[in-house]
Amino acid sequence: MTTTRFAPSPTGYIHIGNLRTALMNYLIARKAGGTFILRIDDTDPERSKEEYVDGIKSDLEWLGLHWDRIERQSERLDRYQAAADSLREMGRFYEAFETPTELDLKRKKQLNMGKPPVYDRAALALTDAEKETLRAERGDGVWRFKLDRERIEWRDGILGDISIDAASVSDPVLIRGDGQVLYTIASVVDDTEMGVTNVVRGSDHVTNTATQIQIIEALGGKVPAFAHHSLLTGPQGEALSKRLGTLALRDLRAQGIEPMALLSLMARLGSSDAVELRSDMAELIDGFDIERFGSAPTKFDVDDLFPLTARHLASLPLAAVQEAVVEAGVPDEKAAQFWDVTRQNISTLKDLGPWWEMMRDGAVPQIDAEDAAFVKEAMALLPDGPFDDQTWGAWTSAVKEATGRKGRGLFMPLRKALTGQAHGPDMSALMPLLQVVKARG
Structure with missing residues (x-):
């Protein structure tokens, strides 16, 4: 069965980049009739917050991306330690003690020599006694996975054939000195034990995928089908x-x-x-x-x-927006008529409130200087309310006959005087909803 997962870290709220990953994995699972897992990657106890877990769930539910089950990495720490023990036993896991400053100096030296800045595996040459001395001086070291220095290849669902030389990649740190399990191994263990068959994530993970493939194979797991989507930029191509x-x-x-x-x-x-x-x-x-x-x-x-x-x-019927129409203050008896008039003239449901305020309280007239006398004459011809769907046609005909105006020169000044806007719904449909006309003066 096809199984995918969305694995956010609860260190912040879902942003547009996260959504792309979540949606692709969700659609793959649903199209295949498979399983979509929400996996909370909360192995960092300091940065992970429950409010973000709740926020992630709320955002996914709002979008309709419903998960089949939820998992939390903080509840699976024993599984990651078991995997780490297995890697130690097979000689693929080793402790290293370099400080960040020492690693930085090594990288700079390698770059100056024209070599890739790859960890030199100096820790592998340490004796047990040297390790004990370093632990006493610096505390526990980090644990690195020993890569087989060969080419790692896979067929990517988006990028096509990928081939990465493991010799050009540093042995990845899987456990920090303070004991915190990092994403690289936790994700591998989870994907393997949860039967994840397809993984879609950002193209910034390509090198990470290469190392994880070796870890999966070392632990006897089945490599999922990977696909790496492009990263988003701003509308001008700027970093997002x-x-x-x-x-x-x-x-x-x-x-x-x-x-x-x-x-x-x-x-x-x-x-x-x-x-x-x-x-x-x-x-x-x-x-x-x-x-x-x-x-x-x-x-x-x-x-x-x-x-x-x-x-x-x-495209929505009134029933789908009923709550928003009520919140805008529209009486029940006018709700259907109001929605029919405004539905083609809003960008978001937030626009409903201003439309109803205009209808209920009257608009601030927008009258150009050259139209002031015309509008005054026209308003004298406007019948008393309530208005109906025949009012606009009858009134504009009377105004045309009295003033000689026609076309845009007739209709636009009257629209702006009644609604305060140059654009909007059909005036014949809008007039029955107008309760106050401020342009009367």
Whole structure:
């Protein structure tokens, strides 16, 4: 069975980059009728916070990315220690004691000699007595996995054939000196024991994947099918990493972005398929193909989400937005009429409140100087309310006959006088909802 996972660290809220990874893994699992695991990578006790765990769950539920089961790495520490013991027994795990300063000096020396800055495995030459002395002086060392220095190859679901020379990569640290288990081994153990068959993640993990393949094979696991998606940039190609804090899903949600607009964009962004607004998750699942994504950096512009949100909202029945209409203050008896009038004229549901305020309290008239006399004359011809769907047509006909104005010169000044805006709903449909007309003076 196809099994995928989304494995966020609860050290912050989900941002747009995380979403791409989550969505791809979710769609692969659902399309195959498989299992989608939410795995909380909380092995860092200092930075992991429960509020972020709750935030991650809340964001995924808002999007409709429902997991089949949830796992927490903090509850599996014994499994990682067992894997570490196995690696020690087979001679693939060794303790190293260099300080960060010493490692930095080694890297600089290698670079000056024209060599790749790879850890030199000096720790392998230490005697037991030397190790005891170093532990007494510096505390416990880090534990590194000893790579087989050969080429590591796999067929990537997005990047194609990948080949990395392990001799050009440092033996990865899997356990820190303070005993904290790092992602590299924890992820391998989890993927293996949970039967993960497909892993999609960012292209910044390619080298990490190479080392993990060797760890998986050393522990007797089955290597999943890997795919590495491109990284997102800003709309001008600029690095997005520094802006991700402002692109947290909770912030987009607060701005009124609709889940289906966000999912429709992210399910196609960076692929050879055009972005198309989908009506539901089933359409997203059916149209998803990981092999149609490319390796080039992918431009993301948050402004693209607003027209998609507007189009999505315009397609919804009143029942789907009833709560937002009520929150805007619209009486029940006017809700259906109000939604029919405004649905094509909002970017987000946040726009409903201002529309109802304008209808209920009247708009601040926008009257150009050259139209002041015309509007005054026209307002004298406006009948007393309540208005109906015939009011606009009858009134503008009377104004046209009295003033000789027609076309845009007739309609635009009157729209701006009644609504304070140059654009908006059909005035015949809007008039019955207008309760106050401030332009009367």
